[in-house]
Amino acid sequence: MTDAATTRAVEAAITSRRAIRAFLPTPVPRATIEEILAVAARAPSGTNTQPWHVYVLTGESLKSLSKRLVAAYDDPVERARHTEEYAYYPTEWRSPFLERRRKVGWDLYGLLGIAKTDKERMHAQHRRNYEFFGAPVGFMFTIDRVMRQGSWLDFGMFLQSVMVAARAHGLDTCPQAAFTQFHRIICEAIGAPESEQLVCGMSLGVRDPDAIENTLVTEREPVASFARFLD
Numbered sequence: 439m440t441d442a443a444t445t446r447a448v449e450a451a452i453t454s455r456r457a458i459r460a461f462l463p464t465p466v467p468r469a470t471i472e473e474i475l476a477v478a479a480r481a482p483s484g485t486n487t488q489p490w491h492v493y494v495l496t497g498e499s500l501k502s503l504s505k506r507l508v509a510a511y512d513d514p515v516e517r518a519r520h521t522e523e524y525a526y527y528p529t530e531w532r533s534p535f536l537e538r539r540r541k542v543g544w545d546l547y548g549l550l551g552i553a554k555t556d557k558e559r560m561h562a563q564h565r566r567n568y569e570f571f572g573a574p575v576g577f578m579f580t581i582d583r584v585m586r587q588g589s590w591l592d593f594g595m596f597l598q599s600v601m602v603a604a605r606a607h608g609l610d611t612c613p614q615a616a617f618t619q620f621h622r623i624i625c626e627a628i629g630a631p632e633s634e635q636l637v638c639g640m641s642l643g644v645r646d647p648d649a650i651e652n653t654l655v656t657e658r659e660p661v662a663s664f665a666r667f668l669d
């Protein structure tokens with residue numbers, strides 16, 4: 439049914455995706471972005487509701503939003519005025535999630551030579567989120583507020599499809615929940631109506647092959663640790 443080359447290509451598209459945190463300024467043609475989104479829109483959704491909206495930022499729109507986000511992030515008073523609209527992370531961190539979260543954080547900071555006590559450099563590294571890690575394309579994803587939890591599942595499948603489809607073009611991505619803190623600034627800038635809620639953002643572009651942070655390869659638990667086979 440499936441030839442070996444197809445198996446390898448599908449698996450490679452999935453397993454070669456990593457969160458990339460440094461991009462080259464190389465522009466991505468609009469036709470390529472549209473192709474990626476058209477492929478991703480083949481993602482399944484309950485009763486084919488297709489609950490995703492995508493705002494594509496490039497050029498001036500990307501630059502000016504980035505500037506506003508960086509300014510808000512760097513000003514402690516302004517930053518404190520912005521909070522997430524929905525909880526992406528638990529408020530109570532428990533094992534094993536806490537250890538996994540810590541590990542990826544320290545692995546990234548370790549690669550960058552950022553000490554655990556160096557709050558300034560940590561702040562600067564987090565700021566890179568709002569600079570879209572230097573990427574030429576930024577996506578903002580919104581969902582209609584009337585949609586329920588199931589549609590958020592559909593949305594996750596769509597997001598993964600965007601990231602995998604990007605790999606087919608040799609492009610990379612970083613999905614970013616960091617944007618949700620500044621949803622008011624973002625929704626105003628992209629012109630999203632009040633009926634829509636920001637889900638997350640994403641950077642898209644060509645990975646910088648020389649950036650040390652792009653060498654980060656995160657771990658995964660073995661199948662036996664999360665799957666139980668019931669005969």
Ligand SMILES: Cc1cc2nc3c(=O)[nH]c(=O)nc-3n(C[C@H](O)[C@H](O)[C@H](O)COP(=O)(O)O)c2cc1C
Nearest residue numbers: 455456457459542567612613614615616617638656
């Ligand atoms: C919805 C979502 C939001 C994320 N938000 C951020 C973010 O704001 N900043 C960031 O650097 N990475 C972010 N990540 C990337 C994760 O840290 C990353 O996927 C995880 O550590 C696994 O690494 P990998 O993607 O390289 O396999 C996010 C991932 C997802 C799926």
